[in-house]
Amino acid sequence: MDALTDRPLAAPVQRERTAMPSSAPLAMPAQSLRRWTDAERRPLKAPGLWRTPWFARLVAFGGMVAITAAGGWQMYKVVEAGGVTLLEWAFLAFFVVNFSWIALAFTTGLLGLADLLVHGLNRKPVLPPALGKRTAVVMPIYNESPARVFGTVQAIAEDVAATGHGASFDFFFLSDTTDPDIWIAEERSYVALRERLPDIAVHYRHRPKNTARKAGNIADFVTQWGGNYDHMIVLDADSLMTGETIVALADAMEKDPDAGIIQTLPRLINRNTLIARLQQFAARVYGPVCAAGLAVWSGRDSNYWGHNAIIRMEAFASSAGLPDLPGKPPFGGHILSHDFVEAGLIRRRGYAVYMLTRLDGSYEESPPSLMDLAIRDRRWCQGNLQHSRVIGAKGLHWATRQHLATGIMSYVSSPLWLIQLLIGLFLALQAAFIRPEYFTNQFTLFPAWPVFDSERAFKLFLITMGILLAPKLFGWFVTLVNGPARRGCGGAIMLTLSTLLEIVLSALIAPVMMLIQASSVSSIISGRDTGWKTQRRDDGSIPFRAIVERHWRHTALGVVAAIAAFSISPYIFAWMSPTIVGLWLAIPTSWASASATIGWSLRRLRLLLIPEEYAPPPIAERAYHLGKEFEALALEDGKALDLVHGDPAFRDLHQHIIQVPPPRVRGKVDTDRVIAEAKLTDAQSIEDARQWLSGREAMLVLHDRALIALLAALPHAQQAEPERAAQN
Structure with missing residues (x-):
């Protein structure tokens, strides 16, 4: 029995x-990933709720x-x-591996189709x-726009309060922001939010060091304040959830004493660029089928996507402390x-x-361009390949290993498809141009000669395309x-036309993403760490020059592949044409993907339209308007050092x-702090401090009361000049 299981309920904060x-x-x-015994598994409190979906599996x-x-x-x-x-x-071996991947997607989609037809969508x-x-609603933030995130949480908190259950929830901003100006803007926005929500508990914490990134941010909250709460709902900076959904999650967790995590299916909304609308439509139309199928065969052995879910605090604290993996990044x-x-x-x-x-x-947002999608995908790729070090951990349920394998395969499949494509091209080249060796060292009646059954190959191609597209059709x-x-x-x-348009555009993007993911896998295997960059969340376009620099190699490869395929046979060229055309158009496709103009034009034509645009969720509109109100307060305009110094x-x-x-x-000295203190001591004005302190040093100053006192004592340059003149 876990020690936490029998602790008394936390008193109201x-x-x-x-x-x-x-x-x-x-x-x-x-x-530990290496040690585990069945005796460490807790006994079930409600075994009657457990049903293993053997038939679905x-x-x-x-x-x-x-x-x-x-x-x-x-x-x-x-x-x-x-x-x-x-x-x-x-x-043949590469084909079987890749074909099994799309076959599982097909059977999962089939289960989802049956489930949704029987039980409906929502x-x-x-x-x-x-x-x-009691439940804590936590939003980890990292160099985000304060106006957006504080406006969003105000909308969520108001909606929760409107259900009549607001007293059961506290709201937290858990900041890992590394930009001092954004950090101080967060604090000013927090103060403004407290004034706007006098009857709702809203809290804010900034970590001096963002150790272990988001996972470390959540773990820091749990270890310091987790005992106050029975559950926590984890949001991303682009998450949005209605009050009814949040209360329903808390109610579901209270009714199921064995539930550790209950995950929702977030819908993509609020984006207007072409690729964002493409993802929103795909997630809205195809996503429920895939998610329902996954939920059916996973049962109570499902997965967690890191946000828009409720977690039992004692389960998380006692079970989910993450170890560091041996060795250096990326693995x-x-x-x-x-x-x-x-x-x-x-x-x-x-x-x-x-x-x-x-x-x-339950809602979230998507990257606004193909390049932004590739940046996020690179980070996800490293994280999923890192799971190769976890998948063999002792005691994991086989369904967990399947989820980990699925994540790994979602990225490894790209280089595998690429290798299969290159082998097929080489086989066709060999058959067309390389003469058979009739007289070899071994006696054979016929030469070794690559021969294909073209009619059977064409039928198999059609079957493969059918299996691949079936979940979309479902x-x-x-x-x-x-x-x-x-x-x-x-x-x-319009739904049918949008589906056809999504299939065509996705087919154009797929070869580019295949090469991007293959490159990511290659760089990770070679030992390159991705780092952690702030995700862009606006609809801003990307300079055309940057797009050309990112994709010219993809276009060049498409030209080379076209020449090679056509020189072998027009049929080979036709077989490879979807990949070739996608690579040819990599630059214009990437440019168009970031275009809000194209996205809005499609919306006016009612193409790639989703119900959340046809009838926008009130909470999304409220969050948008509140974000604009926070922007109008101009809380992000000041410089951090000046604000702390002058007010x-x-x-x-x-x-x-x-x-x-x-x-x-x-005996342990923080060299950055020592340097920051020395610069403040030498500074004769706030202007000197502002000029000399790096961003890292400014963060240290603003987290240290002693250094803040040094900062506050500095005069402005115009005040310091007469003093220096008098001293001279």
């Missing part, structure tokens, strides 16, 4: 006007095996005419009369894609992890037969908000 509530430490030990994985075996046999028959060469065996939650436990160090691993460790402890795919009111059909969803997508005709009232408030640093260890 006093709603003082402080930046953070009273500390309530909660132990969160790092979990038989359909998903048995169907995948059957389809893969049939496809592999057909490909063998394609290449076995005239004998199978070593290169053809390699081609259900309005029935809210409880009262909640008995060692802090675990980047922590959410998959946290879900697996919580499931290992004996808690359920599952999805409520039909719970409405999503189209489910949306078509659902009246509100169909009308929200512009009606049956005594804000300086006092700032010193009240910052955390007291731990006592310095004797």
Whole structure:
């Protein structure tokens, strides 16, 4: 029995006007990936809630095996005419691996189709009369626009309060911001938000060092204040959730004592560029089918996507402490894609992890351009490949290993497809130009000669395309037969045209993303760390020159591939044409992907329309208008050092908000702090300090009360000049 399981319910947190509530430490030990015994698994409190979906798993994985075996046999028959060469065996092996990937997507989509046709798309939650436990709603932020995130949380908090359950929730901004000007703008926005929400507990904390990034940010909150709360709902900086959804999640967690994580299915909204609208449409039409199928066969052994979910605090603290992986990044160090691993460790402890795919009111946003998508994808790629160090951890449920394998395969599949494509091209080249060796050292009646059954190959190509596109067609059909969803997508005709347009545009983007992901996998394997950059969240365009620099190699490769394919055979060129055309158009496609003008034009034509645009969620409109109100306050215009130096009232408030640093260890000197103190001591004016202090040093000054005192004592240059003249 876990020690945390029997602890008393946390007392209601006093709603003082402080930046953070009273500390309530909660132990969160790092979990071992090498040691585990079944005795460490907690006993179930409600075994009657557990149902293993054996039939759904038989359909998903048995169907995948059957389809893969049939496809592999057909490909063998394609290449076995005239004998199978070593290169053809390699081609067959890569085909089977890649085909199994799309076969599982097909069977999962089939389960999702059946589930949605039986149970429908969405259900309005029935809210409880009262909640008995406390929940923290936490939003980790990292160099985000304060106006956006504080406006969003105000909209969420107001919506929660409107349900009548506002007293059960506290809201937290957990800042890891590294830009001092943004940090101070966050504090000023926080003060403004407290004045706007006098009856709601809103808190703010900034970490001096963003150790372990988002996972470390959440862990820091849990270990210092987690004991105050029974649950936490984790948001991303672009997350948005309605009050009803948040209350429904808390109610579901209270009714299921074995639930560790309950995940929602966020919908993509609020974006207007071409690629963002493409992703929004795909997520809205195809996403529910894939998510429903995944939820059906996963059951209570599901996954976690890092946000828009509720987590039982005791489960997280006792089970999800992440260890550092041995070695250096990109495969060692802090675990980047922590959410998959946290879900697996919580499931290992004996808690359920599952999805409520039909719970409405959960939203997020998508990258505004193909280049932004590639930047985020590079980070995700490293995190998922890092899971190769975790997938063999002791005690993990096999479904967890499957989720980890799926994440790994989602990126490894790109270089595998590329290798298969190159092998196929080489085989065709060999068949067209290389003469057979009739007289070899070994006696054979016929030369070794790559021969293909072209008719069977064409049929297999059509079958493969059908299996690949089937989940999209399933999503189209489910949306078509659902009246509100169909009308929200512009009606049956516009829904169909939008689906066809999405398929064409995705086909153009797919070869470019294949090369980008293959390059990412290659660079990670070679040892290059991705770092952690702030994600762009606006709809701003990208300079055309930057697009050309990013994609000219893709275009050049498309030209070379076209020449090579056409020189072999027009049929080979036709077979490779989807990939070739996508590479040819890499530059204009990337440029168009970032265009809000094209996106708005499609919206006016009712193409790629989603129901959330046809009837915008009130909370999304409220968050947008509140963000504009925060922008109008101009809280982001000032410079951090000037504000803390020149405004005594804000300086006092700032010193009240910052955390007291731990006592310095004797003999251990922070060289950055020493340098910052020396610069402040030498400075004769605030202008000197502003000019001399680096961003890192400014952060240290603003986190240290002693250094703040030195900063506050500095005069302005015009005041310092007479003093220097008098001294001289």
